[in-house]
Structure formats: structure tokens, C-alpha cells
Amino acid sequence: MRMAELAMGVVMGVFSLYLMWKSTELPIGWIPGEGPGGGAWSFWLSTGMLLCCIAIVIRWAKRMTPQSRSTEVYMDSRGLKLFLLNAGALTAMIGLFHIIGAYGAIPAFLIFYLRFMGGHSWRLTGTFAAVTPVVTFLFFEIALQKTLPKGFTDPWFEPIFAFFY
Amino acid sequence: MDILPLLLNGFAIAFEPLNLALIIGGCAIGLFIGAMPGLGSVNGVAILLPMTFLVPPTGAIIFLGAIYYGAMYGGAISSIMLGIPGASTAVATTFDGRPMAIKGEADKALIAAATASFVGGSVGVVLFTLFAPPLADVALTFGAPEIFALMLMAFATFIGLGTDDIPKTIFSIFIGLVFGAVGLDIISGEPRLIFGDIPGFYHGINFLVLAIGIYGIGEMLWTIEISKGNAMMSKATISVPRILNTLVELTRTWRTMLMGSFLGYFVGILPAAGATPGSLMAYGVAKTFAKDPETYGKGNIKGVVAPEAANNAASTGAMLPMLTLGIPGSPTTAILLGGMVIWGLEPGPMVFTDHPDFVWGFIASLYVANLFALLINIAFIPAFIAVLKMPFTILAPIIFVLCIVGGFVPTLDMHDVWLMLIFGIVGYFMRKLDYPMAPAVLAIVLGPLAEPALRQSLLISGGSFAIFFTRPYAGVIMAIAIALFVLPLIKIALDKYRRPKDG
Amino acid sequence: MKKVKISGRVGLLGLAIGLLTGLSVATVPGDAGAWEPKKPVEFIIMAGKGGGADKAVRYMQNIIAKHKLSSKPFTPINKPGGTGAEALIYVKGAKDPDHTIMFTLNSFYTTPLRQPKIKVDISKFTPIGRMAEDTFLLWVHKDSGITNVKQFVKAAKAKGNAWIMAGTGKNSEDNLLTDFLNKAYGLNMKYVPYKGGGRVAKELAGKNANSTVNNPSEQLGFYQAGKTVPIAAFTPARLPLFADAPTFKELGKDFVYFMQRTVVGAPGMSKEAATYYRQLFAQIYGSDEWQGYMTKKSLQGGFITGDILMRYWLREKAVHKVMLQKMGALK
Numbered sequence: 001m002r003m004a005e006l007a008m009g010v011v012m013g014v015f016s017l018y019l020m021w022k023s024t025e026l027p028i029g030w031i032p033g034e035g036p037g038g039g040a041w042s043f044w045l046s047t048g049m050l051l052c053c054i055a056i057v058i059r060w061a062k063r064m065t066p067q068s069r070s071t072e073v074y075m076d077s078r079g080l081k082l083f084l085l086n087a088g089a090l091t092a093m094i095g096l097f098h099i100i101g102a103y104g105a106i107p108a109f110l111i112f113y114l115r116f117m118g119g120h121s122w123r124l125t126g127t128f129a130a131v132t133p134v135v136t137f138l139f140f141e142i143a144l145q146k147t148l149p150k151g152f153t154d155p156w157f158e159p160i161f162a163f164f165y
Numbered sequence: 166m167d168i169l170p171l172l173l174n175g176f177a178i179a180f181e182p183l184n185l186a187l188i189i190g191g192c193a194i195g196l197f198i199g200a201m202p203g204l205g206s207v208n209g210v211a212i213l214l215p216m217t218f219l220v221p222p223t224g225a226i227i228f229l230g231a232i233y234y235g236a237m238y239g240g241a242i243s244s245i246m247l248g249i250p251g252a253s254t255a256v257a258t259t260f261d262g263r264p265m266a267i268k269g270e271a272d273k274a275l276i277a278a279a280t281a282s283f284v285g286g287s288v289g290v291v292l293f294t295l296f297a298p299p300l301a302d303v304a305l306t307f308g309a310p311e312i313f314a315l316m317l318m319a320f321a322t323f324i325g326l327g328t329d330d331i332p333k334t335i336f337s338i339f340i341g342l343v344f345g346a347v348g349l350d351i352i353s354g355e356p357r358l359i360f361g362d363i364p365g366f367y368h369g370i371n372f373l374v375l376a377i378g379i380y381g382i383g384e385m386l387w388t389i390e391i392s393k394g395n396a397m398m399s400k401a402t403i404s405v406p407r408i409l410n411t412l413v414e415l416t417r418t419w420r421t422m423l424m425g426s427f428l429g430y431f432v433g434i435l436p437a438a439g440a441t442p443g444s445l446m447a448y449g450v451a452k453t454f455a456k457d458p459e460t461y462g463k464g465n466i467k468g469v470v471a472p473e474a475a476n477n478a479a480s481t482g483a484m485l486p487m488l489t490l491g492i493p494g495s496p497t498t499a500i501l502l503g504g505m506v507i508w509g510l511e512p513g514p515m516v517f518t519d520h521p522d523f524v525w526g527f528i529a530s531l532y533v534a535n536l537f538a539l540l541i542n543i544a545f546i547p548a549f550i551a552v553l554k555m556p557f558t559i560l561a562p563i564i565f566v567l568c569i570v571g572g573f574v575p576t577l578d579m580h581d582v583w584l585m586l587i588f589g590i591v592g593y594f595m596r597k598l599d600y601p602m603a604p605a606v607l608a609i610v611l612g613p614l615a616e617p618a619l620r621q622s623l624l625i626s627g628g629s630f631a632i633f634f635t636r637p638y639a640g641v642i643m644a645i646a647i648a649l650f651v652l653p654l655i656k657i658a659l660d661k662y663r664r665p666k667d668g
Numbered sequence: 669m670k671k672v673k674i675s676g677r678v679g680l681l682g683l684a685i686g687l688l689t690g691l692s693v694a695t696v697p698g699d700a701g702a703w704e705p706k707k708p709v710e711f712i713i714m715a716g717k718g719g720g721a722d723k724a725v726r727y728m729q730n731i732i733a734k735h736k737l738s739s740k741p742f743t744p745i746n747k748p749g750g751t752g753a754e755a756l757i758y759v760k761g762a763k764d765p766d767h768t769i770m771f772t773l774n775s776f777y778t779t780p781l782r783q784p785k786i787k788v789d790i791s792k793f794t795p796i797g798r799m800a801e802d803t804f805l806l807w808v809h810k811d812s813g814i815t816n817v818k819q820f821v822k823a824a825k826a827k828g829n830a831w832i833m834a835g836t837g838k839n840s841e842d843n844l845l846t847d848f849l850n851k852a853y854g855l856n857m858k859y860v861p862y863k864g865g866g867r868v869a870k871e872l873a874g875k876n877a878n879s880t881v882n883n884p885s886e887q888l889g890f891y892q893a894g895k896t897v898p899i900a901a902f903t904p905a906r907l908p909l910f911a912d913a914p915t916f917k918e919l920g921k922d923f924v925y926f927m928q929r930t931v932v933g934a935p936g937m938s939k940e941a942a943t944y945y946r947q948l949f950a951q952i953y954g955s956d957e958w959q960g961y962m963t964k965k966s967l968q969g970g971f972i973t974g975d976i977l978m979r980y981w982l983r984e985k986a987v988h989k990v991m992l993q994k995m996g997a998l999k
Contacts, residue, residue, distance in 0.1 A: 001598075008594065008598055012336065019343055019358070023357070023358065025357060026355055026357050027353075030628070032628060033627045033829075034624055034627075034628060035619075035622075035623025035628050036620060036623070038357055039357060041342070041343075041346050041616045041620075042346045042358060045339045045343045045346075046343055048339045049336055049340055049343070052332040052333070052335050052339065055332035056332050056336070059332065065330060065599075066599070067598050067599060075597075079390045082389055082390055083386060083389075083390060083593070086389055087386065087590055090382065090565060090569075090589075093565075093569065094579075094582055094586055097569075098579065102570070106566055109565070109566065110562055113558070113561070113565075114558065114559065114562060117558065118556070118558030118559065119558070120558065128559070128563075136566075136570060140570065140574065143212075144212045144574075145708060145741050146212075146577065146743070147707075147710070148570065149579060157707060158707060161707045161740060165741070211717070214726060214730075305870065305874040308871060308874060308876030309876065348749055348750070349749065349750050349751060351837050351861050351863055352838060352861055353838050354751065354782075354837050354838030354839045354840070354843075354861070354997075355838075356750045356753065356783070359750075362785065364753070364754055364758070364786075366749075367749030367754035367757075368747065368748065368749030368750075368754050490870060490873070490890075491866070491889035491890075496717055500717060502723075502866075503717075503726050503727075504726075506723050506727065507723075507727050511889060511892070512889060515892045576745075576747075577745055621860055621861075621862065624860050625858070625860055627829070627858075
């Protein structure tokens with residue numbers, strides 16, 4: 001936990017520096033008669049972020065926060081495994097949106113999660129994997145007319161749209 | 166005043182069978198749309214707009230008004246049950262609504278939210294009926310300096326929302342403000358903070374992307390970890406005696422409800438402000454003046470009541486500048502305004518005299534819609550509770566799917582979904598280190614309102630800050646804002662003085 | 669200053685063509701071989717929700733739905749980011765150009781000029797149809813007592829740069845017009861940008877600004893309520909709705925400026941699809957609803973399409989380039 005606190009402070013400090021640098025694309029100073037320039041708001045706030053990060057690191061060094069005194073592990077192996085599984089599955093699902101589209105990615109994610117992580121029966125898994133995309137399609141595409149990404153499955157939906165309209 | 170006969174006539178219109186059916190249908194649809202993370206009243210109203218040409222204009226605006234109301238009620242549902250604010254107006258509801266649900270008091274929180282919404286909506290619509298024209302004139306004179314002063318007041322009310330770790334809280338506020346600045350700088354007309362020249366950043370970082378990322382994905386990952394992957398969402402129950410008990414308890418919060426309603430309404434009528442600052446201020450004020458401020462954020466029922474009363478009162482308030490001035494007070498009213506144009510009505514100062522049936526039918530329907538939204542909401546609470554009882558390994562993937570789809574739909578851009586995932590994962594790591602996340606989410610909403618207002622004011626004054634103090638409304642609001650900033654500091658100083666720091 | 673003149677002279681010709689194509693499509697509905705959309709059509713808007721462009725698109729969407737002009741719905745998508753840069757990039761790279769159209773403003777010319785980074789060449793886009801040209805007027809608050817340009821110039825001169833002109837963003841159409849006024853009359857008005865024309869109109873009505881150059885649709889409500897008045901028009905002839913406001917031409921300054929309201933197809937759209945959309949929007953243009961909308965919003969201009977529209981774009985682009993260079997917005 002102690003190392004994580006320091007690492008987060010440093011990473012966010014570096015990120016603040018990046019934001020400050022990025023803000024300088026527009027004037028960050030005071031334009032006489034007009035007020036602050038276009039980059040001033042984000043530049044000075046990023047500077048504030050940097051100062052906060054410095055304060056976080058100082059407080060870490062002085063062991064002023066509970067996190068900086070904690071000897072607990074930031075992530076035990078079980079927590080790490082759970083995190084990697086969940087975040088990995090999510091990342092894979094979003095990635096699949098681009099390739100096989102929402103209606104391929106959603107069932108795939110549900111099957112993985114329900115069957116292999118949740119240990120539910122194939123019957124329950126199958127029901128959810130089949131019903132969720134259908135409901136999503138009816139609700140978003142037909143009722144709300146919001147088109148979800150379909151990847152290469154796009155042409156397959158033409159007859160379905162022809163049926164509904 | 167000749168308001169009464171007009172209003173009665175309005176009720177006659179609202180109770181016509183078609184209009185009544187539209188109100189009930191609109192409330193139910195709105196409730197569901199509002200309850201989905203990612204979909205709020207804006208989406209509901211925008212999406213159903215083309216369907217309204219089937220009915221006469223009065224029926225159409227009644228329908229959309231009912232959706233608006235239903236969605237405002239519904240927004241509280243995902244805030245309380247999932248901890249994911251479905252819209253920026255419902256952020257403040259998560260602060261105490263979510264802890265209540267975790268304690269097994271989801272039913273209580275939902276009833277409190279519905280009742281407070283009803284009170285807020287009712288106060289709003291009564292004020293609307295009585296004082297529409299004079300308030301419209303006040304709203305009109307609100308320029309950039311007043312809006313900036315108001316935003317400062319909103320910030321002042323939520324300094325107390327963070328944890329004890331002050332650098333982390335300030336960091337969170339600032340990062341939210343900086344993310345809110347991404348996109349286009351309207352004053353100089355230049356794009357800014359377009360990270361890596363990715364076109365998706367041109368539209369800025371949408372509030373929902375950060376909110377769903379942090380509350381949806383980040384919090385879910387966190388919940389999964391601390392519960393070792395097999396938790397129930399909450400131990401929720403509902404029964405008639407529990408409902409009655411809750412209602413009795415709610416009668417003791419009448420002061421908070423009325424405070425939230427009035428505050429929300431007056432902030433809501435100001436153009437460009439909308440319901441979000443109103444609900445935040447109501448929460449902040451409730452906490453600041455509470456006898457037990459330390460219980461806020463841990464499941465205090467008043468922490469649900471105040472913002473919910475305020476956001477519904479504010480959404481009614483936001484219709485005032487729309488109807489009387491033709492200026493939207495919120496994104497949703499902007500769409501309603503577009504609708505009125507489609508139906509051939511010109512919103513603006515003349516609409517009250519030119520189309521009295523339309524205006525008064527609409528106002529009366531708000532009274533009716535408010536009541537039906539309450540009834541429908543309460544009727545569905547058992548169903549929502551049943552959802553909460555599903556095993557977590559079923560609920561979690563469904564919520565993830567909802568988050569992803571909900572993050573995609575508002576802009577139809579996969580860029581936002583990826584950004585949401587990044588925010589979720591980073592948010593999860595920061596959450597583990599006790600970085601408060603709520604200030605960032607609120608700052609990303611208020612920042613884009615505050616910054617242009619500040620710079621427009623300075624542009625008008627030629628760079629002089631005096632403009633914030635020499636104008637009557639701005640001066641008064643500014644004074645209150647400064648007092649709100651200083652008050653907690655004095656309190657802290659006094660506390661420290663009284664009991665010297667230990668360790 | 670040099671004379672700048674932009675007008676929809678080709679409008680009449682375009683209208684005739686539009687009506688003809690409109691008629692021809694009406695006679696052959698459901699032609700077996702004719703192309704029609706196979707899925708919902710994405711209708712991108714270069715501006716935010718609730719603005720003039722957004723309202724117009726939702727109005728057209730309504731006309732399509734009401735008269736069942738298309739078998740598939742048209743779904744409006746707002747992409748206001750970067751003054752339309754985001755919309756242009758999106759439509760340029762549309763995965764399915766046959767189902768992607770966009771509603772544009774003058775930022776269609778100015779944004780690619782001002783942001784060469786986005787690498788958008790408007791001559792690659794498919795011209796569908798210009799639905800209207802929006803007009804601009806010079807507005808002041810009624811309580812100011814100003815009723816003509818002479819008084820306006822006198823009052824603005826007296827206040828120097830404390831005279832506030834509210835507009836819709838730096839280097840926008842409003843900014844171009846403000847620059848013109850400043851130069852033509854030797855003024856030093858201060859331009860303060862706000863988000864959206866409705867907000868600008870409100871700032872004038874609430875006396876937080878001294879003047880604006882709003883479109884009629886944005887000021888109409890306040891005008892009818894007697895809060896604001898137009899004192900001159902940036903049109904070739906007086907507008908029927910505001911017959912008391914002379915044109916700048918009458919006042920000896922030959923300056924005319926319009927805002928296009930045009931439907932654009934994605935680059936690479938098939939011929940069949942382009943024909944379909946051209947006929948569809950010609951039909952919408954000819955509908956009673958659209959004509960009524962144009963009258964009420966004081967919109968002008970005929971329906972133009974195809975090569976004529978493309979030539980119109982290129983000419984407008986050249987004109988805007990000169991204007992932007994003059995005001996120093998182009999490096």
C-alpha cells in the first residue's frame with residue numbers, strides 16, 4: 001500500500017506536467033483588457049494538481065496518511081487475479097465491438113462471465129446470452145433509433161431492418 | 166389575478182382521455198429511460214420527439230413533459246441501486262443513496278427519493294404557476310458575471326464532500342475542471358487539450374464518460390475485489406410496514422425538502438445553470454446546516470431528500486425560461502424548445518397570450534404528471550428490489566454491459582467507451598488509495614459552465630474583477646459564495662483550536 | 669474596403685431543378701431498381717443540441733416521418749466538437765458513405781480553412797441539397813432608443829471598446845460581421861463570444877450586450893415581445909418580416925452575407941444513393957411544412973444540388989478564405 005501511494009502520487013504528478021505542457025498550446029497568461037488566455041484555466045489548474053501531488057508525496061514521506069503507514073499489500077494475488085479477469089474481459093468485449101459488433105461481443109462476454117467466472121448452468125448462461133442482445137436491439141435500435149457498432153456483421157442486419165420498417 | 170380560471174381550464178385539458186393517457190405513458194417510459202445508466206431525460210425527450218407529430222401540439226408537449234418528469238424520478242433509481250448516476254442531476258443522490266442501499270435500506274432510499282421528487286416537483290410547479298412572468302425578467306438579466314458567481318457558490322457548497330485528505334480532494338476537483346476544459350475554447354475559437362490529435366476529444370470529455378467510468382466500472386471492480394467476487398448487491402427487503410415507517414420518517418425531513426425545493430427551483434430558472442448545480446447546492450446546504458454533518462455520506466436520508474427535491478424543482482424551473490423567453494435552462498429544455506418549433510409554436514414572451522390553452526394545459530399536466538410519476542415509481546420499487554437480489558455474478562456482467570452501451574449511446578462514439586474504460590481502471594486504483602472521486606465528477610459538470618462565464622465577464626469588464634461585485638445580483642451571490650468558502654475554514658480552525666491535534 | 673458579395677443568385681434555377689426532380693420522384697415511387705437505404709441513415713449535425721441547425725434537422729426528420737418519405741428512419745447525431753471539425757472528420761471517414769449525411773453551416777468552409785490539421789477537402793464531399801440560406805440582421809435593445817444605423821454608429825463610437833457585441837464564438841459568422849461593421853464604420857466594438865445563437869439573443873434582451881448580429885429565428889421571440897429591434901439587414905433586399913430594417917446595400921455599404929443550411933453526403937457515396945437523397949431533400953424542400961418553416965424563420969434561397977451546389981461551395985470557400993485572412997484568423 002505504501003509503495004502504491006507513492007507511485008500514484010508520482011504518476012499523477014507526471015500527468016499534471018503533461019497537462020501543463022499541453023495547455024501551453026494556447027496562451028496561458030493574462031491578456032491585457034481581455035482576461036486570461038485560452039490555456040490559462042487548464043494550465044494553472046494543472047499546476048495546482050502538480051502541487052497537490054507534491055503535497056501527497058511529502059505527506060507520504062512524513063507518513064501522515066493512513067495509506068503511507070499501511071503495511072498491507074496493495075493488491076493480493078487473489079485481488080490481482082479478479083481485477084485482471086474482470087478488466088481483461090471488459091477490454092476484450094470493447095475490442096470485440098469493433099470486430100464482431102455489439103451483438104457478437106455482448107453474448108461472448110456474458111457466456112464468459114456467467115459460465116466460466118460465475119459457474120452458472122449452461123441453461124441460465126444461454127438464456128442471458130440470447131435474451132440480452134435481443135432486448136438491447138429492440139430497445140436501442142428499434143425503439144430509440146440508436147445504432148450500435150456491428151463490425152463485419154453489419155450487412156446481416158439489413159434484412160432485420162427491412163422487417164421492422 | 167386571473168390565474169385560477171386559466172389553470173382550471175388547463176386541468177380540463179390535462180384530464181382529456183388522450184392527454185391523460187399520454188401523461189401516464191410518458192411517465193412510465195421516462196422512468197425506465199431515466200433508470201438506465203447513461204440515458205437521462207435529454208435522450209428520452211430527443212428520441213421520442215419525432216413520434217409526437219401523431220398527436221396535437223398540446224398533447225405532444227404534455228407527453229414530452231411527462232417523459233422529462235419520469236426520467237428525473239428514474240435518475241435516482243440507478244444512483245441508489247447501482248451507485249451509478251444516470252445523469253449529472255443525480256450525482257448528489259449517490260452520496261447517501263448508495264450507502265443506504267448497501268446498508269439494506271434501498272427501499273427506504275427509493276421511497277425517500279420519490280417522495281422528495283414529488284415535493285420538489287410540486288413546489289416547483291406551484292411557484293411556476295404563480296410567478297412565471299416576474300421571474301422570467303429576473304432570469305433575463307442574468308449575464309456571465311452572475312453565472313460565474315453562481316458556479317462559485319456551487320463549488321463552495323461542496324468543498325465539504327471530500328475526505329479528510331485535503332491534497333487528494335483538491336487534486337480531484339482540479340482534474341475534473343481540467344478535463345472539463347477539453348474540446349473547444351469558445352472564447353478564442355481554438356481547439357484545446359486534444360490529446361494525441363484524436364478526433365474524439367474535439368467534443369470534449371462528456372460528463373457521462375467520467376461518471377460511468379468511475380461509478381460504473383471503477384466501483385464495480387472495487388466491489389468485486391472487497392467482496393471476493395461473491396457478494397450480493399445489498400440485502401434489500403420491502404413490506405407495507407416498512408413503507409409506512411419510511412413515510413413517517415420522511416415527515417421529519419420537511420424542512421430539508423422545502424429548502425431543496427426552493428433552492429433547486431431558483432437555480433433552475435437561471436438560463437444555462439440547470440438542475441445539476443441546484444441539486445449539489447441543496448446537498449451542500451443540507452450538510453452545512455445539519456446538526457449531524459458527519460452522518461452525511463454514510464446513508465443519511467436527508468442526503469437523498471435534499472438533492473432529489475432540488476433536481477425536480479429545478480427541472481420545473483428550467484421550463485420557465487424556455488416557455489417565457491425561448492431560452493433553454495438545460496439541455497433537455499433545449500430539445501423541448503426544438504419540439505415547440507416543430508409543432509409550429511414560437512416559444513417566447515408571446516406564448517402566454519397567443520397560446521393560453523397550450524401553456525396552461527402543459528402547466529396543469531405537470532401537476533398531474535408529478536403525481537403519476539410518484540405512483541408509478543412506488544409501484545415499481547418491489548421490482549427494482551427484486552433485481553437487487555440477483556446473485557452478483559449475474560448482476561455484475563449485466564451492469565457492465567449496461568455501462569458500455571450506456572457510455573456509447575449519447576455520442577455514438579467508441580472513443581468514449583475506451584475513455585470510460587480507462588477512467589474506470591484508473592479510478593479503481595485511485596479509489597483503493599482513498600482519492601475522493603465525487604469532486605472530480607462534479608467539477609467536470611460545473612467547470613465548462615464556470616470558465617467561459619469567468620472569461621466572458623472579464624472580457625466585458627476589460628479585465629477588471631470589479632464586475633463581479635458591482636452588479637447587484639452578482640455581488641450578492643458572490644458575497645454568499647465567499648461566506649460559504651470561509652465558514653467551513655473558520656469551523657475547522659475553531660475545532661483545531663479547541664482540541665489540539667493528536668499525534 | 670473591397671466589395672464582398674455573396675448571394676444565392678443560382679437559387680431560382682436551383683429551385684426549378686429541385687422541383688423537377690421532386691416531381692419526377694413523385695411519379696416513380698417504389699421503382700423496382702431504385703436505391704433506397706437499407707438501414708437507419710445517420711444524419712450528422714455540425715452543431716449542438718437545440719441550436720438552429722439542430723432544430724432544422726429535427727424538423728426535416730419530422731417531415732420525413734410524417735409523409736413517410738423514406739422507408740428507414742433518419743437519426744440525428746450531434747457532433748459539434750471543434751466547430752464542426754469532429755463532424756467533418758467523422759463524415760470524411762464514414763464507414764458506410766451511403767448511409768451517412770450531414771447538415772452543414774458556414775463552418776463547412778471555415779473550419780477546414782482554420783484547422784488544416786484535420787485535412788478535410790470539401791470538394792470530396794457529395795453535394796445533396798441546399799435547403800435554405802439563413803439571413804443576418806443587426807439588432808439592438810429597444811430601450812437603447814436606437815432606431816437606425818446612424819444612431820447606432822454614433823452611440824457605438826461614443827462608447828468605444830466598452831460597446832459589447834455578443835456573438836457565437838471567435839472567428840464565427842458573427843465575428844466576421846462584427847469585423848465588417850468595425851471596419852466599415854470606424855468602430856471599436858468589443859466582441860464577446862457565447863455558446864449558441866439563442867444565448868446571444870438572450871444576452872441582448874437582458875441588456876448584457878449592446879448589439880448582436882443574430883439570425884431572425886434567434887431573435888424573433890424577443891422582437892415580438894418588443895424587447896429587441898433589427899436596424900439593418902445583411903441581405904440583398906429587405907426581409908418581408910422586418911420591412912422597416914433597411915439593407916446595408918441601401919445604406920451604401922455593399923455587404924451581403926448568408927448562412928448556408930445544406931445537406932452534404934459523405935465522400936465516396938454511390939451515385940444511386942446520392943440520387944436518392946437529392947430527390948428526397950428536393951421533396952422536403954417542396955413540402956408545405958418546409959416552405960412554411962422558411963417563411964416563419966425568414967430563411968431565403970432556393971434548392972440547389974449537384975454540380976451547381978459544388979460550385980457554390982467552392983466560391984463560398986474562396987470568399988471566406990479572403991474574409992478570414994483579412995481578420996487575421998488564418999496564418
